[in-house]
Amino acid sequence: MVKQIRLEPLSRVSEVDTYSNLLSAILSEELQVSRECNGRGLCATCHVYVKEGMESLTPITPR
Template sequence: MVKTVRLEPIAQESAVETNGNLLSVLLHQELTVLKECGGRGMCATCHVYVNDGMGSLTPISRREQRTLAIITSCKGNSRLACQARVMGNGVIVEVPPGMYVNSIKDIESLIGRRAAQDLLHPLTGKVLVEQGKLITRSMMRQIENSKDLNLNDYFKHSN
């Protein structure tokens, strides 16, 4: 049976089969979702906010709880789209603003320009570069050398 999910702030409705996950809804609407972990609930790249209809989704698993615990922009209504399965109607999902960085080259290519949107760490969702900030070479060195983000290790394994 088909259920309807509404996406905000783009005001789009999308159909999904009962027990289909929210990630399929995002991909159906051609939203850019990195799904860096392949839909296993281990990264932040499909993090969404459920503004209404949380009871129409499957419960949060332990793996999802562990991943949500490291996402810096996590709220009480946070879910991983790859793990949240739609069981009923009335689900309203908000896609967090910003762009998850897939590679350090994503940021390097923007040196000398202002970030059009927040640039986010792919595992924690931490803002690496705020919207409107000028991206400089010194900023890049700070990001590359930031020990709390472990970006160097992450990007070595992802490229």
């Protein structure tokens, strides 16, 4: 199943496969994202703020 995400402040809409990684989806759009630990979840430089649609997200995992 595919979900849509809106990247602000770019007002850009992208599609993401369910259970895929948001960082990977953002990078596939060729957007520059600070990720000091290369997306391993160690440094918190690539965090995401969800403004709406939390009910559509998959559960948080330890990763």
